[in-house]
Amino acid sequence: MRVVMFGYQTWGHRTLRALLDSDHEVVLVVTHPRSDHVYEKIWSDSVADLAEEHGVPVLLRNRPDDEELLTRLKEADPDIIVANNWRTWIPRRVFGLPRHGTLNVHDSLLPKYAGFSPLIWALINGESEVGVTAHLMDDDLDAGDIVRQEAVPVGSEDTATDLFHRTVDLIAPVTLGALDLIASGQTEFTKQDRSRASFFHKRSLEDSRIDWTWPAEDLERLVRAQSEPYPSAFTFHKGRRLEVLAARVSRERYGGTPGRVFYREGDGVVIVTGADARTGRRHGLALRRVRTDDGHELPATEYFTAMGGYLTSHP
Structure with missing residues (x-):
């Protein structure tokens, strides 16, 4: 499939690396400019640098809501957008543009821990497992149908750093597995139970x-x-x-x-x-x-x- 990728930091970098190593064609990358936010200087592998190394066009945006971006997306003619760690709201005219919509990859076991810093919040709250979810984007935050989800256990001495390394390794299999299901023609996926949803803000x-x-x-x-x-x-x-x-x-x-x-x-x-x-x-x-x-x-x-x-x- 022709893929446009939206992403930032190491999560986005791992997603882009998986896509570049796959049979899919990455036709455009959209990422954020570098940030001085304390949590955005951590795990800061550059999505832009990786894309440019592979000759993929790159757009830098804080918000994906301008006419030039929309024009570039239409010209790229993607089958799907894949997003991971995109930090601002993506409007419907963007996420609904590709033929198969937008697949968002999120580092929690949705519907729990939607939003930001899910691993840290989950560890503080004593969760027994964490994971990665690939879901189809809709108008609500991290609320669309789940295409693929994988979990790893949380040990009694695990740190957030341990959980980061354990879950970041799930990005490639979860993303590519979800894309395989979509490319095969499957259209019915798992609805999220919104009664179990929780939403968390950025940490500071x-x-x-x-x-x-x-x-x-x-x-x-x-x-x-x-x-x-x-x-x-x-x-x-x-x-x-x-x-x-x-x-x-x-x-x-x-x-x-x-x-x-x-x-x-x-x-x-x-x-x-x-x-x-x-x-x-x-x-x-x-x-x-x-x-x-x-x-x-x-x-x-x-x-x-x-x-x-x-x-x-x-x-």
Whole structure:
């Protein structure tokens, strides 16, 4: 099939690479200009560079809604558009233009985790599996019929970085498998159960801020979700920013006020957590490794030279 590809960052790069290595003909690539957004500088393999290396015409756009773009799309005469990690709304006159519409490739198990940063949100929320979905685009966000979907399990120590590498390897088989089904003439695919849908916004630095009223289990997953190269989970100690690089749920239960620097437990320093911490029925979060605001990384047992005081969400 003749394919126009919309995509950005490593997700788009992997999609384009799969298409270029297939029997399909990539006739045009549309991608975003480089961005200084903290999350868009991560996994930033260039879709434009890959396309140009293979002689594929490239258009740079923040939004796909101008007349020149529409004209170029019509001239390209695609059988289908394939999109992955396109960051702005694609209007119907674009996604409905090809004969087979637009196949969107999304890194979640739709209908759950539509929108942005699905792997990070899924890990924070304790999901047992994550994956990649190829669905036909319609007027609603990530809501069209599912053509193909594959899942991988989430381990108890997995980070968001681990899940990225595991799911990005699904892009090629999910995309090409979906295209094979469409090219074969199949037109009936799996409707999404909208009662199970959830939608998530883009993450920003604010979303890495630790709220000590969360349960320790949720905070432990937040720390794993904000693994390198993502911005680390952070808090404040004595008015200075402190990043939490590794943590575990405490063995014992600790009571008191959320954020209290309380007790050395094994290789960690336990911080009291949970909105109902006063009851003493909650585990704490044992910090294992931290990074100071001057970039010095060290074990939490070395950083906290004395117990007492509080970690806070703001200086």
